[in-house]
Amino acid sequence: MSIPTVLVLPFPAQGHVNPLMNLSKKLVKNGCKVIFVNTDFNHKLLMSTMKKQQQLDDSFNGALKLVSVPDGLSHEEDRTDFAKLCEAMLNTMPNMLENLIKDICLNDDCRISCIVADVNMGWGLNVGSKFGINGALFWSSAAAMFALVYNIPKLIEDAITDSNGLSATKKVFQLSPNMPMMDTEALVWSNVAADSISLKKVFNYIKHCSHTTSLSNWWLCNTTYELEPRPLSFLPKLLPIGPLLNNYENKSEKESIGQFWEEDLSCMSWLDQQEINSVVYVAFGSFSFTLFDKNQFKELALGLDLTNRHFLWVVRDQDQDSNKMMKFPSEFKGYKGKIVKWAPQQKVLSHPSIACFISHCGWNSTLEGLSNGVPFLCWPYFSDQFYDKTYICEELKVGLGFEKDENGLVLSEEIKKKVDQMLGDENIRLRSMEIKKKVMRNLAQGGGSSENFNRFVEWLKE
Template identity: 35%
Template sequence: MATPHVLALPFPAQGHVIPLMQLSHRLVENGIEVTFVNTELNHALVLDAMPADGSGRSLDGIHLVAVPDGLAEGDDRKDLGKLVDGMSRHMPGYLEELVGRTEASGGTKISWLVADEAMGWAFEVAKKLGIRAAAFWPGSAAFLDITLRIPQMIQVTASSTRKETSQFAPGMPPLHTSKLPWNHAGAPEGQPAIFQLVTQNNEAKDLAEVILCNSFRDAEPGAFKLYPGILPIGPLFADHQLQKPVGQFLPEDTGVRGIRQFHRVQPAAVRGACAGAGARWPALPVGGAARLRHWPEQSVARRVQGPCRRQGHDRELVPPAAGTYVPRHTCSVVRTAYRHRAVLPSIGQVLAHRAVACFVSHCGWNSTLEGVRNAVPFLCWPYFTDQFQNESYICNVWRTGLAVAPGPDGVVTKEQLSGKVERVLGDDGIRERVIALKDAACRSIAEGGSSHDNFKKFVELVKLKE
């Protein structure tokens, strides 16, 4: 019997590439061949970030390939509206050509497509080519729930004369109508295209045989009860040692070099800050890095994407492409853009270190799961799409952290940051709940756990001959 061959297609963003690459490693471990499809730009970044060990375009059975994204060379790919429009119109043809080239070259016939749910057009390509398909959702089940309930949400917001908070089911994170994800997805002029893409994806997902989700049942019982067809298989990670490449767009130190400076720090002495891949801090004013440097505790700044620059108005600062870890009673945001290619430890390595006591996070789902998996309490600082809902999970449902609150001028002060960190660290209840949530996550992926069993079912489905 031929080895099953899966085509993995993420949405072209760092937070989507990493979890699908983690899933791809797991599939390879179970005897499944994987071809991982990035856009040409992201493909180049991934190859450039990989260790120069001669491994070429293959990572232990994962073959890296690229297709164009449909945009011109000078187009702004951070404009989500323009990006999703270009992909939807051009990438279906490119993907179909890729499948044809792969099979014409004598390679193993592609039997399955595992595509990001945000790439709904890909399921139509799979149906056309007779390829079985699974949708992969890299975020929370609650966020998927809210996208599937767009008609209801439109009714709620249209019928309400005031801003209000909605909660779909017990155990789900309450969300204010002003924080709906499509209201925080980039420039206003691009949001109609994004909204249209979401609604199209909701229809196309029905072409997939299964929806896999990078979450676990005990973290979101209410969401999984609403949609029992969504299979949680997380928290995903490539390997316990955090050594396998997972599609990072920037080089990472997978050894001890980048993390060694923590070894001299007392346990729980470092307050960790992470703005995430491609993130910006809208509440951080120009010059805000200087304010952060006055934190009275040892701190750590996580690298982010894009050079330091003003965005839109005077109160927005885009952090640099790479940060640096400074265990010296300071928090630095250091100007090291892509051209500098700084090598840093992964956020997983940082959060796993005994020196880290608190995680100042943008609340991206990948970072949230890393914090959960390492039992680190949160100080939440969201700004984009699902991050507000993840913040609500952390603060209102799991109660494993607190959130910053900008003042009337939109600035989060150093006094508030410092005070909130101390409140988080001084709360024994938060510490107990953080440990309990980590234990639940570990049980889910252990032998007999719900995520473990769901993943096994999917592997069996992929290996099943039609």
């Protein structure tokens, strides 16, 4: 039986790279070789946080290789402008990926068995089909969000959205009687663009990528049957293989491979000094700087002070010349907290001192919190995070949301109030621990996600 080589193509954002890197490491552990294709820009970020390819070779015996192709933007251009990024990628990356595959086949004398493409990079399967390479699609968000993308024609037909991705009817809707109710605010392309022209570009990019579902032998999703029974029964071809978490058993892997920023491990020894269930963990993901203006940043800082509890707060290091640079208010004491630029989040959430998680509710953060039995205080700011918040608070009942004032601010008093309410509710903690047990059973031998993953690996090896 030959060793299969899998080319993995993530969308160029930290929240998409993480689960696909974790999937890649699992594939290597199960006897596959992986070529992980980042954009040049993200490849440089990723390599700067680790000891270059040598660390990968030490950890994975050369079976995991990181390569890159240009995304079509210059180094200085803003990659948080998704309309510009999507347009540039579609114009540039298919040809670049084609050249990369030719080079791999020619110089490495290596036959690629399968391309695993992020759904938002679905055009990669078109490229693979030119070489007769099998394809699998991977969805990094909730299964319910994949159902939305897969059913874009139906959304347009039912006037839930117009042909440009703009909400045609401001109302809640259901894709089918068995699916959860959704709000038009939860459409995955909503809130990711500043204006209607940009939103149209992002929507058309997603629509273009979704057409490649017919080229895919497998649809894989970072979720579990227990978490999303209704969306998964609505789309039976979508196979849950989650939660895809970092595996810290590999002692030679000294850092979390796949991170764009260096993790500050000093927070772990600080957590060791705190009491059980005493620390409020605050982290808003890789696009956190888009969430706050200086007034909201001030309210959050003062709110953490006001709780009079220990807190660990991730505040991304920003460009000193940027007008988005946040300054801590002069009144902020922070004497009970620790502030880091980037944290080993999964390790943090598994620490017994963590009491709750103030989160943007990105799906990776949601899975990491649920997998560790940590309750949520939900603060979404774009895309699928609004759906995730509703799901956490109303369906799973393991979280609370924040109320905003008439100016759209979450005030310091509201932060204190919700932290006190959360930590005073033992039932939320108990429900969180029950969900942790259900979710983690999937990774054990015989669990649903484990069995689906094993089937995929067997297929690769055939």
